[in-house]
């Protein structure tokens with residue numbers, strides 16, 4: 001089930017479960033710092049097992065991160081979250097959705113291609129020296 005609000009305890013657990021994502025900044029601080037930042041969460045077995053973070057700025061959506069706990073991968077959870085963000089983009093009359101993904105992240109790239117994201121450019125050295133692929137999906 002996709003939800004857009006979780007409790008403080010669930011936020012803490014989620015941040016502990018994804019230490020590499022939240023090592024610099026937690027969700028609550030991100031929402032304070034960036035009013036355009038949004039999160040959707042996926043709840044399963046009474047547990048938050050995945051999230052998608054995106055920004056909605058006027059007519060553009062950028063996906064910042066999508067993550068599913070290892071034990072819950074390959075169950076179409078990321079697909080569900082992406083579908084929801086695509087719906088939100090359409091409702092808000094956005095022109096497109098963009099994202100950057102590490103060129104080595106074949107799983108994520110396959111996921112995005114499945115959802116009709118096209119490769120637009122390579123961002124040289126975007127991730128600590130590693131290249132990123134800029135992808136875009138028209139809405």
Ligand SMILES: CC(C)(COP(=O)(O)OP(=O)(O)OC[C@H]1O[C@@H](n2cnc3c(N)ncnc32)[C@H](O)[C@@H]1OP(=O)(O)O)[C@@H](O)C(=O)NCCC(=O)NCCS
Pocket residue numbers: 065066067068069072073074075076077078079080100101102105106107108110111112114
């Ligand atoms: C990438 C990620 C979000 C996918 O989540 P998921 O819930 O397992 O994905 P889904 O079950 O919805 O899979 C949908 C599609 O993703 C692609 N995919 C997922 N796992 C894959 C794998 N092991 N190999 C190749 N493609 C894969 C496929 O296209 C798949 O569609 P298919 O099952 O019809 O072939 C998840 O692996 C993850 O959290 N990875 C770590 C974080 C990350 O890299 N995030 C992306 C940052 S940009």
